Amino acid sequence: MSDTNQRISDIVGSNDVVLFMKGTPLFPQCGFSSRAIAILDHCGVAYEGIDVLQDMEIRQGIKAFSDWPTIPQLYVKGEFIGGSDIMMEMFEAGELQELMTEKEVAKAS
Amino acid sequence: MDKPEVKPQRDAMGTRVAEEIEDLLRAAFAPTRLEVINDSAKHSGHSGDDGSGESHFTIVIESAAFVGVSRLERQRMVNRSLGDIPGQRVHALAIKASTPD
Numbered sequence: 001m002s003d004t005n006q007r008i009s010d011i012v013g014s015n016d017v018v019l020f021m022k023g024t025p026l027f028p029q030c031g032f033s034s035r036a037i038a039i040l041d042h043c044g045v046a047y048e049g050i051d052v053l054q055d056m057e058i059r060q061g062i063k064a065f066s067d068w069p070t071i072p073q074l075y076v077k078g079e080f081i082g083g084s085d086i087m088m089e090m091f092e093a094g095e096l097q098e099l100m101t102e103k104e105v106a107k108a109s
Numbered sequence: 110m111d112k113p114e115v116k117p118q119r120d121a122m123g124t125r126v127a128e129e130i131e132d133l134l135r136a137a138f139a140p141t142r143l144e145v146i147n148d149s150a151k152h153s154g155h156s157g158d159d160g161s162g163e164s165h166f167t168i169v170i171e172s173a174a175f176v177g178v179s180r181l182e183r184q185r186m187v188n189r190s191l192g193d194i195p196g197q198r199v200h201a202l203a204i205k206a207s208t209p210d
Contacts (some may be wrong), residue, residue, distance in 0.1 A: 032201060035155070063196065067185060068185070068188075069188050069195040069197075070196045070201065070202070072194060077131075080181070081181075082180060082181050082184065085184070085203050085204055085205070086180050086181060086184065087182060090180070103117035
């Protein structure tokens, strides 16, 4: 496994909910990342936002790691869930909230 | 004197990338419904806007090929069929993939 893959693997392994995004949760730099943050906030879960604009290795590496060409990307308990379209579809169907409950994800403090 | 080249356009927002996307999707999935919508104007001036007017698209596709396939895999199938378009030539593709009733 390459160093970048190892780094990504460590990130998704050490946080319940990770969003790879452009910008930060407070200052998202892309409408899709902004929407993903809004969804996670609505779910009321604690999450880690990883700004790929600050790290070119992760920005490129995450695409291969997830077999997914775009940012943002959501991981829950190490499992790749999808990008912002899938997050929105799941949220609207109540499935994302269920997933967070099933996986016993910590609530935002 | 040469006449200015007139590009065939489906409508006011018809674009070459949109047509390419449509052709690839029709070939890959024989969709029963297909819309490729250029949202680029809505994102004008934003970080992903490269000035081409072809940076953001929404794809609405219905195909029997998605029966029994998860949301994640449906999007992967669509992205794969489009080669280097998603994330490279086009900044953002919103994909709504469904199955015929």
